[in-house]
Amino acid sequence: MTTTSMKDVARAAGVSVGTVSNVLNRPEAVAEETRSRVQAAITELGYVRNDSARQLRAGRSRTVAVVVLDVANPFFTDVVRGAEPLIESAGGVVTVCDSGEDVRRERRHLEILEEQRVLGLLITPVDDTSASWIERLSGHDIPLVLVDRGAGRHPHCSVAVDDVHGGRLAARHLADRGHARIAFVGGPASIPQVADRLAGCREVCEERGVALEVFTTAGLNFAAGREAVEQMLGLAERPTAMFCANDLVALGALQALTMHGVKVPQECAIIGYDDIDFAAAAAVPLSSIRQPRAQLGRTAAQLLFDEIGEGEGHTHRNVVFQPELVARASTAEAL
Amino acid sequence: MTTTSMKDVARAAGVSVGTVSNVLNRPEAVAEETRSRVQAAITELGYVRNDSARQLRAGRSRTVAVVVLDVANPFFTDVVRGAEPLIESAGGVVTVCDSGEDVRRERRHLEILEEQRVLGLLITPVDDTSASWIERLSGHDIPLVLVDRGAGRHPHCSVAVDDVHGGRLAARHLADRGHARIAFVGGPASIPQVADRLAGCREVCEERGVALEVFTTAGLNFAAGREAVEQMLGLAERPTAMFCANDLVALGALQALTMHGVKVPQECAIIGYDDIDFAAAAAVPLSSIRQPRAQLGRTAAQLLFDEIGEGEGHTHRNVVFQPELVARASTAEAL
DNA sequence: ATCCCTTCATGAATCGATTCAAATTCCGCG
DNA sequence: CGCGGAATTTGAATCGATTCATGAAGGGAT
The missing domain is CATH 1.10.260 (434 Repressor (Amino-terminal Domain))
Structure with missing residues (x-):
């Protein structure tokens, strides 16, 4: 009415x-x-x-969805910020979906997005079981770009950072600082980024004869870091350094160590991953592995529109960026 | 095909x-x-x-939009997190829109949301000029709840935190600690939250005879805090404490002070606002004014669905929560 | 065999914008 | 005055799901 x-x-x-x-x-x-x-x-x-009527006629909406693992993680908000300008200048509307590292939530989002006939999709899949759903969308002609994740043998465009190498950088840095017993903290192991970072770390540890202790966490957040520390402090032979799968975990760990009176970096060094803005502002400025966050988003959006534009004759592209070590106080030379 | x-x-x-x-x-x-x-x-x-066809017939979509000032601010992600469960369990779909503290962006979002015939809206308006657009949506029968903002004399439901009181708490705390010259850092002044926090602060300063220096910033983020510090350090008579309009600004300020070798809290105390998780993990654990973030979101969603459910006979409700002081090291007694 | 009631299935009308072939108007010019 | 062509405008067909009045089929009961 x-x-x-x-x-x-x-x-x-x-x-x-x-x-x-x-x-x-x-x-x-x-x-x-x-x-x-x-x-x-x-x-x-x-x-x-009335946009519904418009879309019905058009057969497609003008929404581009970005599906991330955790909206509260500054890494992902920066990726989204990087992608937005390009999407909006192309007349698109951005919608962000948070899978919360949960396959079920991810699937629910994908179902809805498919019903909405979104224009395209930038997605960081939760784990390998996400693949079948992603193929389904793709099979229904919804173009998509994998973010922060190589396409492997899947037929998609992707932008990623070489996480194995990032793992190597971190481990090498700790080894260089003289640590002979380090802990890797992160999880769940099913998350590809976690697995890759660990792989690179493990490789270097074996090469350099460093003992590696793996603490598998339930998620990649503050709480995970805190819990890992509680667990670690109970050990007889305690690692002298921690490599955390991302900065949130590292900040949680840092907080817990400080609370327990363990000095960072003297008694335990820490290095994180992502180099989010908070890392530099932490209790002890956090060493980290930097990823080109905004560029990741920008490039992903670019690839998506290329794919939309080129249509059938499109050839998938896989862009890989190299991560970079940022050394700060949390891994300073032990005095 | x-x-x-x-x-x-x-x-x-x-x-x-x-x-x-x-x-x-x-x-x-x-x-x-x-x-x-x-x-x-x-x-x-x-x-x-095909959701478009469904919506066209239904006349409404099942999307509830949350329009926030800054998705990268953990305060807002927590508010969204609080609202989500209720919305989803009611069969709704959440979409988050970032106005970036920019009225033009906000308006663009509102235009699109209106075309999409969203089910309802939770919004933290950028400033008072947002009002006319909000009334427009409301006039087109889109129910909405104001978040983190009292409704004033506008006919809407709202959930808010008493920011004037929060400002008082912060200023009183600093005065109690013996500071006689403090700085307020935040902006733009058109943002109601900023204005209210400043008002409360000013009130107490006058009451207690504390000198107040106001640094108006362009936004509420890291960079703003850093810039304000650069500016402040140039002053002849430097304040001995800073009250920052939110924790992001405070963390930026903390970082800049540390870089300049200014000891916190000995040479300059800092108190923030929001008590985001990062506050406790900061270089110097940050004192802050805590707001019930998740509850703010949950209550907002509740009010929205009440309004949707009750239809015409609905009476608007305005819920106000009280903020709370959390004292940490950044405002510890000067030694 | 008949009538009534329940259970299921049907298909046309509807939502609102877009598209495009066809119709109409308008002009200049011979 | 009339004609060709450009400039505008028209309105019916279409997108796909939902709704609902109508109808058909099945099952008891008498």
Whole structure:
């Protein structure tokens, strides 16, 4: 009742619905006089386009969804920030979905996004079991780009950072600092990023004869870091350094260590991953492995629109960035 | 072409479209045998409902939008987290829109949300000029709840925290610690939360004879805090404590002070606002004014659905929570 | 065999915007 | 005055799901 449709506007302006539509979509094809009369009717009646009807006709929405593991993680908000400008300047609308590292939540989001016939999708899959759902979307002609994750042998575009190498950088740095017994903290192991970072770390540890203790956590957040520390402090032979799978975990660990009076880095060094803004502002400025967050997002959006634009003849591209060590106080030379 | 519609499913299962619709929406009204035949056809063809068509018919979408000032601010992600469960359990879909403290971005979002005929809206308006747009949505029968902002004399539900009182708490705490010259850092002044916190602060300063220096920033983030410190350090008579309009600003300030070798809290104390998780993990654990973030979100969602449910006869409710001081090292007694 | 009631299934109408072939108007020019 | 062509406008068809009045089929009871 309250809703005003094009038909109402048409009647008020004394024209046909086709003309109203033209005023909205191809104003240059409408005579000046008519156009202003229609515009007047539109503001007069407070008419607002109905996007559902538009989409129904168009067969697609103009929404680009970004599915991330954790919106509260600054890493992902930075990725999204990187992607937004390009998407919006292309007339798209961004919607962010938080899978919370949970496959079930991820799936629910994907179901809804598919029903919404989204224009495209940037997604950081929770784990390998996500693949079948992703293929399904892709099979239904929804273009997508994998973010922070190589495509492997899957037929998709992707932007990723070499996490194995990142793991190596971290481990090598700790080994260089003289640590002979280190802990890796992160999980769940099913998350590809975690597995890769651990793999790189393990490789270096074996090479350099460093003892590696793995603490598998339930998630990648503050609490995980705190819990890992509680567990670690109980050990007879305690590692002298920790490599945390991301900065949130590292900050949680740092907090717990400080609370227990363990000096960082003298009694236990810490290095994180992502180099989020908070890392530098931490109790002890946190060493970390930096990823080009915004660029990851920007490139992902670029690849997506390339794919949309090129249509059938599209060749998938897989972009890999190299991570970079940022050494700060939390891994300073022990005195 | 590639898209399968209900008509295709109906044909494949040898029934009418009406029956397919019933299988999806009221399965109990369909005979067991028919139902399974239709289900089989659905999976066989990989049919996926078209939400646009559904919404067009329904006249409304099932999306609840949350419009926040800054998604990268943990305060807001926590508010969203608080609201989500309730919205989802009511069959809604959450979409988060980031206004970035920018009225133009906010307006663009509102335009789109209106075209999408969203089910409802939780919004933290950028400033008072947002009001006219908000009234417009409201006038078009889109129920909304103001978040972190009293409704004033506007006819809406709202959940808020008493920011004036929060400002008082912070200032009183600093005065109690013996500071006689303090700085308020935050902005832009048009943001109501900033204005209120400053008002409370100013009130106490006058009462207690504390000198107040106001540094107005362009935003509420890390960079703002850093810049304010640069500016402050140039002053002849430097404040001995800073009250920052939120924790991000405070962390930025803390970082800058540390870089300049200014000892916190000995040479300059800091208190923030929001008590985000990072506050406790900061270089110097940050004193802050705590707000019940998750509860703010939960209550907002509750009010929204109350309003949707009650329809015309609805009476608006305005819930106000009280903030709470959390004292940590950054405002410890000067030694 | 008949009538009534329940249970199921049908298919046309509807939501609102877009599209496009066809119709109409308008002009300049011979 | 009439014609060709450009500039506008029209309105019916379409997208896909939902709804609901109508109808058909099945089952008791008499």
